[in-house]
Amino acid sequence: MNTAQQARWVRFTPTERIARSMVYIVVVVAVIWSLKTVEVIPEFLYDAPEQTADLLSRMWPFDWGYYPTVVHAAMIETIHIATLGTLLSLVAALPLAFMAARNFTPFPVLNWVAQFIFVTSRSVNSLVWALLFVAIFGPGALAGILAIAFRSIGFVGRLFGEALEEAQKGPIEALNAIGAPGSMVLAKGYWPQAEPAFWSIALLRWDINIRESAVLGLVGAGGIGLALNASLDNLYWDEVGLILAVILLVVMATEIISSKIRARII
């Protein structure tokens, strides 16, 4: 380049360009491979428009009478499952997050153990956790709460651990310098700095958990999903429509509530 009369400016190094082109090629190949080999039954597709029209006509009008008898209580149970599950995960994730934060726990082995728990928790879908807990505790809300909690530990723990690692050293060193005990350093040094992040993460997860707990009943873990499953099995689409509408309303309300709380406490 030095010998060239004019400097030629290139945005990417050759390796970068090769890497990018490789990615594009891989994407194209992957899409074509998937399209060619994925199993789609064309006979089912021909009547898709009729099936959809049929579905909608069966859904509307909703079976409003089903709301007071079953849906209301089931929806309340779903909200409780999501909230209790979130609270349980907060209780479990808090010590683990401190264990994972490298500035608070200077032992790599403990950091690693906490990270491993987080990865395991996040890698298993909440529906799978629900399957496992239904097998252990039997169908019902308990399995749902535990499924929500186990799935959320990894999410809350990892994010809160990262928030703790971002805590400024100043207040902590000051507390250490005056000889404050470890519990005091934690409560007055780390916690006030990370508290807004903690509540923000908790709200975010609660929001997600309301959505997720609505389907846990499909595998027997309580709440509105149980009612949904029963209606689906009976092909009572007017009940299904009502349940979906109620879920939609609750999810939207949750989103509004959580953004209001977030604006107030953070």
Next chain:
Amino acid sequence: MSTSPAPNPASWRSRAFPARWNKRMAWLGLLLYVIYATSIIDVTWERFVRGIANGGTFLARMFPPETAPERMALVYSGLLESIQIAILSTFFGVLLSLPIALLAARNLMPPMVSWAARGVIAICRSFHYVIVSILFVKAVGFGALAGILALIVATIGFVAKLFAEAVEEMSMKPVEALRATGAPFFSIIFLAVLPQVAARFIGFTTYQLDSNLRNSTMVGIVGGGGIGATLFTAYRRFDYDLVLTILIATIILIMIAEALATRLRRIFQ
């Protein structure tokens, strides 16, 4: 000021860490809620204790995981289908997200258009992908297609929302400069908008590929194809050793995908 009393250490102390009653009340309220909710919900201690004993037998039945070749072939084909669902739903979902996100960006579109596009995104976001796949199973029948369509909806809900936000946060100067030269609409999109947001768009896409892969292992529970169907059948037949094999295989797949997604993001940074 002259009448202020001599400083006394006790009042300093209370000023350093004052008691915050509204905060304490919030904690108390939370505690009361937990007591109330656990009392009305079907959760009892004895059930929990009995379950722990149950858990032992359950785990014992899971071990050792199933390794018979014909069962492994089942797991393999299920995982393959999940991967296909993830790839296709991400590809088409992202393809659809692009125009929807541009329509939803309030700095490019008139309010009427952006509100309509935002409505579409909000509806896509509100339903869990398993519920959406129930509806698609009814519409297009059992199999991978229902799962693909359900995850396309989920992809639009996530990617289009974040992409629209990214477009709203970009600098408007290049757009105005191009407008001043009289450039047509699509030139503005390709030369002023996309270059600014492309990097973030790739970030969202790899994230969504990762989460579509996770979710594609679950749509099978309601008939949407992939490994979820195999998992749920094995579970219903109490083949817990096969369940464990499937879980291990799924977790390995997800971890590989996460590592690949991180790599991919680094290439495009």
